Each structure stands twice: as structure tokens, then as C-alpha cells.
Amino acid sequence: MDVLEKLTILTDAAKYDAACTSSGGSRGPKKGYLGNTSSSVAGCCHSFSADGRCVTLLKVLLTNNCVYDCKYCVNRRSNDTRRAAFTPEELADLTIQFYRRNYIEGLFLSSGVFRSPDYTTELMIRALRLLRETYRFNGYIHAKAIPGTSPDLVEQLGFLADRLSVNIELPSEMGLKTLAPDKTKGAILAPMKQIQTRNQQSKEELVKYRHAPKFAPTGQSTQLIVGATADSDFHILRLTQGLYDRYRLKRVFYSAYVPVVEHALLPSKEVKPPLLREHRLYQADWLLRFYGFRAEELLDEEHQDFNPQVDPKCSWALSHLDFFPVEVNTADYETLLRIPGVGVTSARRILSARRAGRLQIDHLRRLGVVMKRAQYFLTADHKMTDGLRFTPDSLLRSLVAAERPLLPQPELEQLSLFDSAGTA
Incomplete structure (x- = not known):
């Protein structure tokens, strides 16, 4: 399989990951390096920067091979789908070639779990190190931290990326046990806490030492799937509030579940994605972050879901x-x-x-x-x-x-x- 075939498979496999966001950070031009990151140019795949320009990242998986069998995921190990994997060298070279052709302004890198979280993260680190050190790439990189990865590898990843994200995916522990038995709440929250703590330490170090290395300088984000489980809007919004309060996340993304697989525990393929519900959650999220509202003000035990008729x-x-x-x-x-x-x-x-x-x-x-x-x-x-x-x-x-x-x-x-x- 050549690189272009792999690219077709692995970009398509990455399309369900919504936690791809503009950085809001700054990495100015540096002599001898390629590219830069600033609030005016950094952005997400087919999105808009702060000044209104359309910008893009190469949004791709390192591999869609996965040892996990999450029932909602098109890349789960039991699903019959074409598999592919980049080598770190192929991915780094592809990113640079796309950048030089002005196709992209950065990289959003995620992956299925190949062999183990640690092994997969080691491959991601090799690819990003090639970009940063061999190709001298100074542009924006958003990398996915895989739950269950050792703290040492998460730290290495954070010093190579501008932003990290750890996807929660399912809003409740019961949902994880039912649909993603290989994942646990503890394995997801542990790297979140590490990223938040290490990011704060990095900021304090930069106050003392101007040239101290930066750890995930634009913070972290996560993604929640809406509609795959019976969790209410109230439960999702309270979880969101807790993540903002406890881990200082930059963004929580909501992804309306798209029925891509048949399973007795999931909505059938005939059910349309709850796009309006996703839209209401984004509006409520905006109220939490910029309007001073709290989750318990917008919903409560008696009113657990948003009125679809009004914002x-x-x-x-x-x-x-x-x-x-x-x-x-x-x-x-x-x-x-x-x-x-x-x-x-x-x-x-x-x-x-x-x-x-x-x-x-x-x-x-x-x-x-x-x-x-x-x-x-x-x-x-x-x-x-x-x-x-x-x-x-x-x-x-x-x-x-x-x-x-x-x-x-x-x-x-x-x-x-x-x-x-x-x-x-």
C-alpha cells in the first residue's frame, strides 16, 4: 500500500474526531525553522481563525489498527474495515510536503491503539520529533494523548505538541463499561490531570526562565459523544462544568453519534444523528465559558434536557x-x-x-x-x-x-x- 492509499484510509478514519480546535497560541518565526504558529493563522480543519480566515490542519490517524473493541467505533478490532498505518517517517514527510505546498498550516494527529497505548504513543512521539528536530517544523501540532499511556510518554508528547486532548467519548462510567469495556474512567482522567498540572508548572517555569521548554502551551481539550447512550443533557453539561473547573480545559467538543455500525446496544443505522441536540449543547457550553452561567442554572433534575425549540x-x-x-x-x-x-x-x-x-x-x-x-x-x-x-x-x-x-x-x-x- 502506498502513502496516498494510506492517506485516504486514515484521513477518512479520523473524520469522527471533533476535538480539533484552533490553538489560540503563539509560536513566532524562528531562524532556521519552517513555519510558525500565531493566533491569526492557527486553526482547525476547515475552520476559521480569529481574524475570520479559513485555515486547515492535516487531520489524520497514525493508524486505524486498534486492539480495543469499542462498540460505537468504526475502527474497533472486530469491525471489517481496511486497515493502514503510517510509519513515523512517512507521516513526518507527508506533513512537511503538504505544508510546503500550502495545503495545511499544521497537524492534528490521533491514532487507534496499536498493540498498546505506550507503543502507539512512542510511534507518535517519533513522528513529532522528526517534525520538530529533523525538519525543524515550527507550526501548530495538536496530538491525541491515549488513555492508559505512561506519564513519562505523555510528558514527552506534551513538549512536542502545542495542544493535547484526551477524549472521554462516553459521558458516564456505565456507558464506558457497556460500550467501551477496554477503557476506564481512571485511565482517562489520569492524563487529563497530568496535563493540567504539568502545563501550570511549565507556565511557572517560564516566568523564571524565559527559554524553558513549553508543555502543551495552548492547553487541552476533549470530546463527548452525544446520543450513543441514554445520558441526559443535564448529565453531559454537569460533566462539562466539572472538566472546566477541575482540569481547566480549553474546550469540550460534542459529537452527535453517527450510526456507522449495527449493535443491539446502539441506535440503529436508521436513526438520524441528533444534530440539533449537539447544537444546543454547544450553545450551552458557550454560556458556561463566556456568559457566567453554571450547568445547574440551565438544567436540573426535573428538567434534564434542553428545549429543542429555543436556545x-x-x-x-x-x-x-x-x-x-x-x-x-x-x-x-x-x-x-x-x-x-x-x-x-x-x-x-x-x-x-x-x-x-x-x-x-x-x-x-x-x-x-x-x-x-x-x-x-x-x-x-x-x-x-x-x-x-x-x-x-x-x-x-x-x-x-x-x-x-x-x-x-x-x-x-x-x-x-x-x-x-x-x-x-
Whole structure:
């Protein structure tokens, strides 16, 4: 099998891994090295950088050979599929050739578990060391840390990569036991804790020694599969909150389960991926990271799943009508962020604009407020939109109508990740 055949197989096998993210880091040009990493160019496969440019990584597996038999995975050992494996030399050379042709701006490297986690990680380290030391590649690298890998190898991997990720995949321990019996909660969380601790130590060392080596300088991320098990949105969101609090993850990614295999414990191939549910989880995740919400505010034991008709922020507002209306001329930043239709940028603009004088309703749209949602929840100079009348029931219908044009009909499929990120 030649390298191009391997590339076809191993890039296709990597397509279900969503935890491929822009780095947000900086690795400036260095004399004698090839490439650079900066917040303006680093990005993920077919995604967008901070300045709006489309950028890409080579997203590939080292091998799709795997000793594990995770029932949801197309690469599991019992599945009849074409197998391939790069040598470290082939992968390093391929990455450099793609970079020189301006096809990519970095590498996202994952792998099936070939022989053992340690053996697979050793191969990944050899490939990345060739890139960094032989080819002098200074561009962005995101590498997957395999659960069960020895701490020494995880440390070596972290000094070669800009970002590491350890995929949890299934949100509950029961799901792991049922669908991925070769994996354990402890084996997944141990490298997460190591990466978080070692990353913090590296930052402290850099304060003392400017040229100290950097360990995974842009942090770590993970991925959760949505819909393969019966776990509720509440369970998934609480797990997400815990990961952000305990391990300081940069991102948690959600991947709607795509039925690619037949198994009695999994949804049938006729079931469509829960794309709208994935979209709602991304919106809720955004609220956790940038809007000051907590998981227990958005869902609880009595309401364990998001309302598919409206976004999580509107759903929270409908359950807390006593919090509204908010007067935009006096509310603080955190309170403004609670208003549906007001985002981070528009909240800051409101704070800035009201220093020059009292705001009126007709000013808000020009400040970026999405009035078709926000008008029900705010006042400006103690006035609402002229002629606005509504009841709790009609309010829900209005918000559903405002949301519906954003979702393709008739299946209400999800928006892209970046549309969800920009939704207030």
C-alpha cells in the first residue's frame, strides 16, 4: 500500500474526531525553522481563525489498527474495515510536503491503539520529533494523548505538541463499561490531570526562565459523544462544568453519534444523528465559558434536557421571568449578559455608549442587540418597544418563531459550530 492509499484510509478514519480546535497560541518565526504558529493563522480543519480566515490542519490517524473493541467505533478490532498505518517517517514527510505546498498550516494527529497505548504513543512521539528536530517544523501540532499511556510518554508528547486532548467519548462510567469495556474512567482522567498540572508548572517555569521548554502551551481539550447512550443533557453539561473547573480545559467538543455500525446496544443505522441536540449543547457550553452561567442554572433534575425549540439562554429566561425586564442604563455587565439577544460584544458596547448619555430603545439595535429576542426582556430609560404586548405563552411562540429561520427545515438540523458560537 502506498502513502496516498494510506492517506485516504486514515484521513477518512479520523473524520469522527471533533476535538480539533484552533490553538489560540503563539509560536513566532524562528531562524532556521519552517513555519510558525500565531493566533491569526492557527486553526482547525476547515475552520476559521480569529481574524475570520479559513485555515486547515492535516487531520489524520497514525493508524486505524486498534486492539480495543469499542462498540460505537468504526475502527474497533472486530469491525471489517481496511486497515493502514503510517510509519513515523512517512507521516513526518507527508506533513512537511503538504505544508510546503500550502495545503495545511499544521497537524492534528490521533491514532487507534496499536498493540498498546505506550507503543502507539512512542510511534507518535517519533513522528513529532522528526517534525520538530529533523525538519525543524515550527507550526501548530495538536496530538491525541491515549488513555492508559505512561506519564513519562505523555510528558514527552506534551513538549512536542502545542495542544493535547484526551477524549472521554462516553459521558458516564456505565456507558464506558457497556460500550467501551477496554477503557476506564481512571485511565482517562489520569492524563487529563497530568496535563493540567504539568502545563501550570511549565507556565511557572517560564516566568523564571524565559527559554524553558513549553508543555502543551495552548492547553487541552476533549470530546463527548452525544446520543450513543441514554445520558441526559443535564448529565453531559454537569460533566462539562466539572472538566472546566477541575482540569481547566480549553474546550469540550460534542459529537452527535453517527450510526456507522449495527449493535443491539446502539441506535440503529436508521436513526438520524441528533444534530440539533449537539447544537444546543454547544450553545450551552458557550454560556458556561463566556456568559457566567453554571450547568445547574440551565438544567436540573426535573428538567434534564434542553428545549429543542429555543436556545438555552432563552429557555433560562422563560423560567426566570421575575429577573426581567432589565434596565440597560443601570445594569452591570453580568446582568446584561443574561438578556437573550445580548452578547459579549453588545454588552460591552452598551456599557461604553451609556457613558455619553442615556440609551433609548432605538439605540440598541445599532449596538448589536438582537431585538427580535431582547425586546421582551429589557427596558431602555424604563421603556419597552412601543406597542409590545405579550403573555408567557405568546412569548414562547414569539421566541420559537425568531429561532425557526435559523434552523434548516424540515429537520431543524444544527447550524455550524461557528454560527452557534456567535449566537447571543
